Amino acid sequence: MPGLGSQARFIAHTSSFTEIDLESTQGYLLKRLKNEVARVHRHEAQSFYPSVYVETSGFVLMDWRVADLNLSDIPTPELEAAAQQACARMVRSVSLKPPKDASRVSFMETHVGCAAVLIVQHLTRPEGGKPLLDCHSYQRCVLILRSAVKLALYRPVQASNVPLMPYDGCEVLYGRAGLLYGLLFLRSNITAEIDLDGPLSGDIKALTSFDTLRKVVDDVIDRGTMGAEVTRPPGVTPSMWPPLMWSWHHKLYLGAAHGVAGILQMIVSCPLDTIAAHIPIILQTVEWLLHVQCEDGNWSSKASEGPPTERQEWCHGAPGLVILFSTILKRAAELSVSPGLQSRLKSAVHRASDLIYAEGFLKKGVGLCHGVSGSVFALLAASDTLDGHDKDLLPERFYQAVHLAVLGSHWHGMTRRGELRRPDAPYSLYEGLSGLCTAYAAILERITPDGEWRGLGSAFRGMPGYDDVMIQMR
Numbered sequence: 001m002p003g004l005g006s007q008a009r010f011i012a013h014t015s016s017f018t019e020i021d022l023e024s025t026q027g028y029l030l031k032r033l034k035n036e037v038a039r040v041h042r043h044e045a046q047s048f049y050p051s052v053y054v055e056t057s058g059f060v061l062m063d064w065r066v067a068d069l070n071l072s073d074i075p076t077p078e079l080e081a082a083a084q085q086a087c088a089r090m091v092r093s094v095s096l097k098p099p100k101d102a103s104r105v106s107f108m109e110t111h112v113g114c115a116a117v118l119i120v121q122h123l124t125r126p127e128g129g130k131p132l133l134d135c136h137s138y139q140r141c142v143l144i145l146r147s148a149v150k151l152a153l154y155r156p157v158q159a160s161n162v163p164l165m166p167y168d169g170c171e172v173l174y175g176r177a178g179l180l181y182g183l184l185f186l187r188s189n190i191t192a193e194i195d196l197d198g199p200l201s202g203d204i205k206a207l208t209s210f211d212t213l214r215k216v217v218d219d220v221i222d223r224g225t226m227g228a229e230v231t232r233p234p235g236v237t238p239s240m241w242p243p244l245m246w247s248w249h250h251k252l253y254l255g256a257a258h259g260v261a262g263i264l265q266m267i268v269s270c271p272l273d274t275i276a277a278h279i280p281i282i283l284q285t286v287e288w289l290l291h292v293q294c295e296d297g298n299w300s301s302k303a304s305e306g307p308p309t310e311r312q313e314w315c316h317g318a319p320g321l322v323i324l325f326s327t328i329l330k331r332a333a334e335l336s337v338s339p340g341l342q343s344r345l346k347s348a349v350h351r352a353s354d355l356i357y358a359e360g361f362l363k364k365g366v367g368l369c370h371g372v373s374g375s376v377f378a379l380l381a382a383s384d385t386l387d388g389h390d391k392d393l394l395p396e397r398f399y400q401a402v403h404l405a406v407l408g409s410h411w412h413g414m415t416r417r418g419e420l421r422r423p424d425a426p427y428s429l430y431e432g433l434s435g436l437c438t439a440y441a442a443i444l445e446r447i448t449p450d451g452e453w454r455g456l457g458s459a460f461r462g463m464p465g466y467d468d469v470m471i472q473m474r
């Protein structure tokens, strides 16, 4: 039976979210957050990899996220200083290079993400009076982003003996949808903060313009339309196959990291004007995703895959789909989602969330990608959309997220005892401890100083590097 065997991907829990006392848990998570941020900072000086997924840029995102809470126990100036030092270390020790491959242009795993983080730190979070980047370094970061856009949009002429797969390389973790996140990240962090008509900002204005976003969106959709035609299995009619499909390394993934859910997540996070023409086929693809949800609430890792896999991690399976559907439900009016489709999306989110809560205390470390923190963020996305409509009921998804975060807080002893696996990058955002810190921060953001759930109506942020960009309509 899944969950009880030593081979299970998760640790079954017997306690219940209904036993959570929010006020005392708030104090507990605050203490854990303080200790764990300090632990990440102690490790940081030895960090070597610059990427968001693995190390330095991810530490900076964690510092910003916790700093934005303005907690007296974890002083904001210390976090801002840590972020500035991490960025300065990155500038000193890493030779940031423009991408050479259009399928390696993402925010999470390439120098594109590092450049975007450095630009935001430089322009919006000046620390200690001295600018982070000199003119040359700033221009280098801008060049990396501009080159990534140019490369992503480039369509090579097919050589006679090389099979061209234009629908490959669009996914979030390494590809074009990951670049789209990078542009949205810049837009979300910078446009409200700085004068885009000022010196040095003309390039940023162009990179974050509707025109650039629309070009990248159109390109990714175009590739997905081609992919859907080419990959439709023999015998499957067009009505039984989505109008959009992409591949990664020839495989048709459905989840957040490499698949359809992640790519659509970035597209539906864009301003309406940049995606309006594509809404019908986006929603038809979403209908298909609903159609292929498994009996247990999960999704197979890949389209056309036979039996469902056990994986229900952010990278593969239910969490990525829950975050996508929750984002679409939040924007339902703008995206003209019919009441019938809204109702089916809600029901799918509930079924998947039940599974994520039951099986979301994953064994592969505590990070966002395939650890408990990804499960926490999926439940928070569901909570932000579905909780609180009945004032007499507990905000179920929120309490479930809190419960999983509390279970994850025992990671240290559990790792020592071999109950949790030690990931390759144990302090990182996507595999390790800084991911858990951002999950704590996201929970604390949703609790009032009196220890009560803040309820719906506030613009809470989701998973850093994924669904935390503020959607700007204009």
Ligand SMILES: [Zn+2]
Pocket (backbone or CB within 6 Å): 257, 313, 314, 315, 316, 369, 370
């Ligand atoms: Zn993963």
